[in-house]
Amino acid sequence: GDSVTQMEGPVTLSEEAFLTINCTYTATGYPSLFWYVQYPGEGLQLLLKATKADDKGSNKGFEATYRKETTSFHLEKGSVQVSDSAVYFCALISNSGGSNYKLTFGKGTLLTVNP
Amino acid sequence: ETGVTQTPRHLVMGMTNKKSLKCEQHLGHNAMYWYKQSAKKPLELMFVYNFKEQTENNSVPSRFSPECPNSSHLFLHLHTLQPEDSALYLCASSPGQGVSYEQYFGPGTRLTVT
Numbered sequence: 163g164d165s166v167t168q169m170e171g172p173v174t175l176s177e178e179a180f181l182t183i184n185c186t187y188t189a190t191g192y193p194s195l196f197w198y199v200q201y202p203g204e205g206l207q208l209l210l211k212a213t214k215a216d217d218k219g220s221n222k223g224f225e226a227t228y229r230k231e232t233t234s235f236h237l238e239k240g241s242v243q244v245s246d247s248a249v250y251f252c253a254l255i256s257n258s259g260g261s262n263y264k265l266t267f268g269k270g271t272l273l274t275v276n277p
Numbered sequence: 278e279t280g281v282t283q284t285p286r287h288l289v290m291g292m293t294n295k296k297s298l299k300c301e302q303h304l305g306h307n308a309m310y311w312y313k314q315s316a317k318k319p320l321e322l323m324f325v326y327n328f329k330e331q332t333e334n335n336s337v338p339s340r341f342s343p344e345c346p347n348s349s350h351l352f353l354h355l356h357t358l359q360p361e362d363s364a365l366y367l368c369a370s371s372p373g374q375g376v377s378y379e380q381y382f383g384p385g386t387r388l389t390v391t
Contacts, residue, residue: 194376205281205367205382213377251320255376263374264333265310267320 164189168252168268175275181239183271185226185252188233193256195219195228195235200249200270209237209250242275249273280304281383283368289389290358298353298386300368307373309351310380311343314365326351327374358390 169184187193194213198206210219215230224239235252252268281302290296302309311323325333326345340362342354351368365387369380 192376194379196379198382205283205384206369208379208381211379255378257376263376263378264322264325265369265380269319 164193164254164256164264164266166252166254166266166268168250168271170269170271171249172272172274175242175273177244177275177277178241179275181237181242181246181273183237183250183252183273185235185237185268186233187235187252187254189254189256189266191257193254195226196253196255196265197224197226197235197237198251198253198267200251202248206251242273244275244277247273247275281368281370281381283366283383283386285386286384287387287389289391290355291391292358292360294358295354295356297355298366298368298388300351300353300383302349302351302368302370302381302383304370304381305372306370306381307348308371308378309345309348310369310371311351311353312367312369314367314385316364320367324353325374332374355388358388360390363388363390 165188196211197209199209200206210221212219212228218227226237249270251270284299308327313321323337324343344352365385367385368383371378371380
């Protein structure tokens with residue numbers, strides 16, 4: 163079945179540091195890939211997405227590129243802020259296994275940014 | 278502001294109580310979902326509705342009973358829950374079911390079973 167593996171946290175950075183959160187996936191067919199963010203006490207918000215190979219999703223300074231050859235979708239940001247502190251989830255939807263398109267999530271990575 | 282609202286935001290209930298969680302989406306979407314988020318576990322899909330019809334029940338115990346009266350509203354009826362059911366319950370919606378349809382989430386209901 164489909165699966166998403168993302169780096170274990172927590173990740174602690176200083177403000178203005180470079181961020182990378184690794185995400186790899188296993189899926190049959192041609193999945194779409196997503197990054198969601200969950201701020202403390204809130205639900206999940208879509209951060210960015212990519213629907214085909216070599217697509218780059220971007221939003222709020224975050225970027226991720228759909229790499230089919232390495233089955234990866236790593237999240238990056240050049241300069242993090244304290245307000246970026248949250249849990250980040252990598253996820254995919256594929257058309258494998260029939261007509262139900264399930265969103266499969268990784269376990270989440272807690273990011274803490276210190277001033 | 279996500280366009281998906283959930284009430285109540287917090288709920289404490291005893292194991293013999295009956296309560297309901299409500300979700301409403303204002304996005305004109307056709308598919309709605311219930312997820313369970315427990316500490317240290319990946320999000321678990323519970324139920325999926327598409328055009329008011331249930332299309333997925335992910336082996337959820339019968340003490341959780343969903344209801345989808347129309348494409349904008351989704352309920353989760355709870356009865357005789359167990360302490361291990363304490364979690365954040367998230368509702369989501371999407372335009373339809375397809376590979377490129379992202380899901381939009383509500384803020385969740387934090388449920389504590391005592």
